[in-house]
Amino acid sequence: MSESTPLSADTDRPGIFTRWSLTFPGPVFMREINASGRRTWTYVTRGLFVLGLAGIMGLVFLTHLPALHASVSGLAQVQALQGLAPTATASLVWFLFVTLSLAAASQCGGGICDERRKGSLASLLTTPLAAWEIIMGKLLAGLAEMLLLGLASLPLLLAVRIFGGLTAETVFASFGVMIPSIILTASLTILASVGARHSSTAMLTGLGATIVLWIGPPLLALIGGTSVGTRAAAFWFDLVPPWVLGRVTAELIFGQAFGMPASFPWYMSSIASLAASAAALLLATMLLRRTLAREASGATPVAAKAAISAKAPTSRAVGDRPVLWRELQIQRGRRWWRILRWPVMLTLIVALWSMAISFSSDDIFYPVAIVGTIISLVVAATSTTGAISTERESRTLDSLLATPLTPAEIVTGKFFGALRHLWFWPSVILIHYLVMGVLFQGRNAWALLLYPLALVPPMAALCASGILFSGLIRKTSTATTVNLCVGVAAWMGVPILGAILGEVFRPLLEASTVMTPLLLPNPVMHMFTTTDACMRDRSTIDLPGLTELAWSGYVAALCIYALGYAALTWGLLATAWSSRVWTNASPR
Amino acid sequence: MISIKGLSKSFGPLKALDDLTLEIGPGEVFGFIGPNGAGKSTTMKLLSCLIRPDAGTASVCGHDIAGDAGAIRRNVGYMPDFLGVYDDLTVDEYLQFFAAAFKIPRKQRAVTIGSVLELTDLVEKRHALVDSLSRGMQQRLGVARVLVHDPKVLLLDEPASGLDPRARIEMRSLLLELGRMGKSLMVSSHILSELAEMCTSIGIIERGRLLYSGSIEDAYQRTRAMGGSQGECVVVTLEADSPPPSTLEASLAGDDRVASVKASDADRTLRVHLTTPGISRHFVIERLAAAGGRIASFGIEEIKLEDAFLKLTTGALQ
Known part of the structure; x- marks a missing residue:
């Protein structure tokens, strides 16, 4: 009878890199x-990307x-084409x-948290796959899609090379x-995905x-x-990719980089x-290993919730609009964030103010308004993109649709x-x-009314x-991603x-004739204009392309702008409750 | 209560339901049997107005599924095969949520929820988070949820799937209780023994086509008929010192009350198929005893729902 090898004697187990090279690219990647x-949307995204590329080149x-x-001459045309190549x-x-x-953020956002929510992380636990193999599989799969998209741009780059210059x-x-x-964005998103509950949060x-990481330090x-x-x-800025890329492309177009020498x-x-x-x-990898170890030891989220529920003595009374009630009751974000957000806000304001004092400038109000607006819009764009899809993923949508609630009530x-939930930013x-403005410096308080008027309607x-x-x-x-792209396209692309x-x-069209109607719906522009008008305490307000407006005229323009967004919001909601998610069901 | 006529539904090239016709009466507990992908869930989704049929009509409590979805939703309690729960709510909040969705007045909600929790034996878990419940408890919560608005018809898709034996027994007794309360139940399952004990009628479906619909007794009758006889099958086991069954077979062969006899010397049994149901079986004992047979046990062979399912579906779709 042959002697069996003890299970613990794992002497033939290959090393990490040998093992990876043997199984590369690994089952998770495949x-x-x-x-x-x-997925249909993979091809739709690729198609949109190629269309975007073609649009940019056009x-x-x-x-x-x-x-x-x-x-006029052929030589001059060749020179003109050479001038086109750097810009292209x-x-x-x-x-x-x-x-x-x-x-990259969209691809890797659901990497780990989707696995956990679907319960398939537990299945991965039962395989010999190590945490780093799961992480690398997810990262490489995300980057493979990026590679495919990047390859789509190669023919254009080659075409540009033909022009010369x-x-x-x-x-x-x-x-x-x-x-x-x-790669850095994808890696950080995967790291976020290990701790996040939803892919949009991780993204x-x-x-x-x-x-x-780029601008904080x-x-x-x-x-x-x-x-x-x-x-x-x-x-630090000389290491930040957009800054470095800006210098490289500036050198490409203008023949010299901007700012001080790198x-x-x-x-x-x-x-x-x-x-x-x-x-x-x-x-x-370390966090995922810790999660896997915790689940293996039985400290599952379910057990933790059971412990919490043992402490919870009563239930809350549900309102007559149950979907709204639940949305209002959901605690968004992590517990530590809910506790720390006020101190964070205070620290942020003090830090910004001390920076302004350091540079003896009160121009800090402009970046606060603009960056705050951009963050608010990004948070708004991501806040509802899981509204229906999460119900579908958690299999609660059928139960909800089987009630007499109308799609309009749900939406x-x-x-x-x-x-x-969007009040913070x-x-x-x-x-x-x-x-800092009204109380400390006695600036015009109109901004306190005009800011919400300019910001809340586009967020809605x-x-x-x-x-x-x-x-x-x-x-x-x-x-x-699609919602973010729509926002970027509407307020920046257009x-x-x-x-x-x-x-x-x-010769045919005045630039201002084109730009004015395109810039008027832009919330960033309105936040800037409001800040400028209130900071400088101007008597008239200059909107791009328009003659100077009196304060009453500007407030009226902002009201029309807000009404326009309200109509758009209503139209989008009406489309949402009549979209194909609901049309499969019989009419109510 | 439920009337289906020529209902069909396709998903792309896949014909999920093909010309289904079915009637379920008031107070009936209807077992919907079929393998995975047979069309059970599609039928239930159609009846609860979650999807639209391609052809055919159906009505629930007299309301047409194509035109009166609102009334149907108020009269039907639908529990999907995979119960998704809102993990951030307690049991009480979860039930209140659906009570509000069914427009039950606030004052009435506490009483209603109390009674459904009692019925489903979840009173102690009233303030526990839904996500912390075991699978069996979550399934019972699913049943509690569909009872909140006191529907006349319950459509329960695989209510016992994934449950342990104890939870299965609890679920079965809960469904029996609902049947006794006069509700019409349509319960789908591919675990046949489960349905045999609680259903008054069954429907067998395979690849979208209904192969059988009727009472369980009738299904057994047909199964017997497919075996070559109308009557029961008497199983006689002989003592070890008795003559072998093959030698005793002849003593019964000539009788016109006997359709066929199968003897097995290996397990010392005789299977006697009778020609007509309900006749006296004593003559079998007398004949065997007269031929020198020493009887160890005597009984009627039970036909299992599994046998009925296999016999009724064999070759039906060839």
Whole structure:
């Protein structure tokens, strides 16, 4: 009888890298790739991406059309085309940078938290897969999709190269900065996904963490206004991918980079991004291992909830609008965030103010209003994109639809519930202005009325479009990306397009004629205008493209703007409750 | 209570339901039997107005599913095969949530919820978080949820799936109790023994087509008829010192009350199929004893619902 090997004698077990190379790219990667290949929205996204690429190139070509028409000789036309190449490359690189960063966060957002919610993380526990293999499988699957999207831009880049006026080194530097930055966003999103409950939260946290990593340390260094701090901030900025990419593309278009000479060559930014990615992945692996170990030891979330429920003596009374009641009762965010958000707000305001004092400037009100607006809009865009899809994923949608509740009741309940939770960031802007502007400096208090009028209606519209996309798109993270892209396209893409068209058709069309109607719905523009009018205590307000308005005229314009958004919100909600999620069911 | 005529539903190329016709009366407990993917859940979703049929009509409590969905929702309690729960609510809040969704006045809610919790034996868990309940308790909560608005018809899709034996028994007695309360139940399952003990009638469905619909007794009768006889099957086991069954077979073969006899020397049994149901079986003992047989046991072979299902579905869709 042959002797059996004891189970503990794991002498033949290959090392980590040998094991990975044997199974590369691993079952998690293969499953993710197969699953994404079956989703309709994967192909829709790819199609939209290619359309976006074509649109960007078309716009660049349009801007150079007058120069091309003006060229009389063949040589002049070739020179005009050479002038087109740097602009085309820079536009392409920035388009890729923004869309692929968003797509990376969208792809990796559900990586771990979706597994946990579906209960499939427990199945992975029973396999010999290690935590790092799961993390790497998820990361590589997300990056594979990015690679596919990136490859779609290659023919365009090659076409641009044909025009000339473009060095291989510049292209290499652009992609060399961009790719590690995308890997960093994906890694941070996966790290967020280990702790998050929903993919949209993980996606938003991943994107937010990337931005905080870029601008947080230099902002902290600037507090106090010391020369060491300023130098440290400058050093850090030379490692931040968008800054470095900006320098590379500026050099491409204008022949020289902006600002002071860079402290480091561009590849230091890539090395820094890769190092930060490695740290994020290591942390994600450790956290996932801890989660797996906790579940294996029986300390499951269910057991924890049982312990909590043992302490809960009573239940709350449910209102007559149950969906709205539940949305209002849901505790959004982690417990620590709910406790710490007020101290965080206070610290933020004090830090901003001390920075303003350091630089002897009260221009701090402008960035607070603009950055606060952008954050508020991003949070609004992500707040409702799980409204229907989460019900579907948790299998509660059928139970809800089997009740006499109408789709309108369900949708409005979700909408108002979500809107109620969005108070924090607009409050930061308001409280900052109230305390630092009105109380300390006696500035014009009209901003306290005009800020909500400018900010809340577009936030409501984004919430409504989020619900619509949540019904139409099965995956929460995809719905979030689409909603964010709609916001970016409406408030940034359309004005840029208008500016370009105005420039191209200059003799026929006044640039201001095109730009004014396109900029009027822009909340960032209104927040800036309001801040400027109140800070400078102007008697008239200058809206772009319009003659100067009196205060009453401006307030009336803002009211019309708010009514316009209210109509849009109602239209989106009405579309949401009649969309195909509900039309499968019999009419109520 | 439920009347279905020529109902069909396809999902792309897959025909989930093909010309289904069915009647379920008041107070009837109807067992819907079929393998996974047979069309049971699709039928229930159609009846609770969650999806629209491609063809055919159906009515629940006299209301048409195509035109009167609101009235149907008020009269029907539908429990899906996989019960999703709001994990951030307590049992009481969860039931209140659905009571509010069914527009039950606030004052009436506490009494209603108290009685359904009592019926489903969940009173002690009233303030526990839904997510902290065991699977069996969550299934019972699912039943409690569909009872909140006191519907006349209950559509329960696999209510006992994933439950342990004790929870299964509890669920069965709960459903029997609901039947006794006069509610019409449509219960789907692919575990046949479960349905045999509580259903008054069954329907067998496979690949979207209804193969059988009627009482369980009738299903057994048909199963027997497929075995070549109308009457029961008498099983006789002989003592070890008795002559072998094969030698005693002849003593029964000529009788016109006997349809067929099968002898097995290995397990010392004789299976005697009678021609007509309900006739006296004493003559079997007398004949065997006269031929020298020493009887150890004597009984009627029970036909299981599994046998009926297999016999009724064999070759039906070939």
